[in-house]
Amino acid sequence: MIRNFLIGIFIFSLNSMTFAQEEKYTMPELKYKFDALEPHIDAKTMEIHYSKHHKAYLDNLNKSGGNTILGATAAGLEDLMFAVDGKNASIRNNGGGHYNHSLFWDILSPTPQKMADGKLEVAIKNQFVSQDSLIKLMNAEGLKRFGSGWVWLVVTPFKTLTIISTPNQDNPIMDLDDVKRGIPVLGIDVWEHAYYLNYQNKRGEYLKNIWNVVDWAQVGKNYEAALQSPLLKKIEKSNWKSFKEFNQLYSQITLPAKAGDYKLIKEKSDELLTKAEMLEKSNIPGSFQNTDIKSVLKELTSVIKDLHKSASKKPKDAKIQANLLKVEEVYKKVLEIVSK
Ligand SMILES: [Fe+2]
Secondary structure (H helix, E strand, O other): OHHHHHHHHHHHHHHHHHHHHHOOOOOOOOOOOOOOOOOOOOHHHHHHHHHHHHHHHHHHHHHOOHHHHOOOOHHHHHHHHHHOEOOOHHHHHHHHHHHHHHHHHHHEOOOOOOOOOHHHHHHHHHHHOOHHHHHHHHHHHHHHOOOOEEEEEEEOOOOOEEEEEEEOOOOOOOEOOOOOOOEEEEEEEOOHHHOHHHHOOOHHHHHHHHHHHEOHHHHHHHHHHHHHOHHHHHHHHHHOHHHHHHHHHHHHHHHHHHOOOOHHHHHHHHHHHHHHHHHHHOOOOHHHOOHHHHHHHHHHHHHHHHHHHHHHOOOOHHHHHHHHHHHHHHHHHHHHHHHO
């Protein structure tokens, strides 16, 4: 029996070790050799950019624990980017560095498809008239970026395309104050390390030439994947400020109440009611608009009014608890609609 127990511990340790190894983010394999993009991007730049700069972001991301938060998979990395806000400096810089460069290598090719086709071609023509004018706008954004950063073609939660630029290793998936959020389908690195050996300070020349190796077939694949991605809905929900604010306060005051502590509910039920009223009056994002949502939000305000009454005038815990259960029931209906 002791022998079986020891074998069990050994297998468990082995599994844990394997699991820990799998949890590390790894470098994406390049689909081409370092010299394959010449003369537009020289071999030395490619080698240093991939093996030193990108590798350093990756190593620092793994060291900073970014690999253990949501699992070191591609979907985990997207979720990690989605969760980044201004407070997570290490994950923001190193996770961003890993995500951004992985996308960058993927849209470059020594034998690129030069023009977009299919749904992406239609979207570009509808919004930018032509691929040429889209490229001109992206180059202008890239030139305007002061210091280091990226220029992106992004699918927005409204399923339109937009061009944005971000500083450092930020990207459009992150929850940052002045960033229009969406899913990037094409990103151009405008850090000096991406072009300095060949182009020195001439960022404009680099931007003009890089389009010779951008593979629009891959950008088209990214575009179609972004349109279907559940991440787009998550960003849309996250952009719904009134919902986000209500949800934050609701979680903050109801979690202690579930453990029998009603202090916060008594203190903040009026604030919760204000947030519920604001949510009811807010502009509901397109994906969540259906015949039920408005009536459910109205019902939510009504049950929170009852909760507020019981929590503010001669409060009795049993009454608060009963009203809180009613609020929970209605809020569940809201979450069901916005999670579909
Ligand atoms: Fe870079």
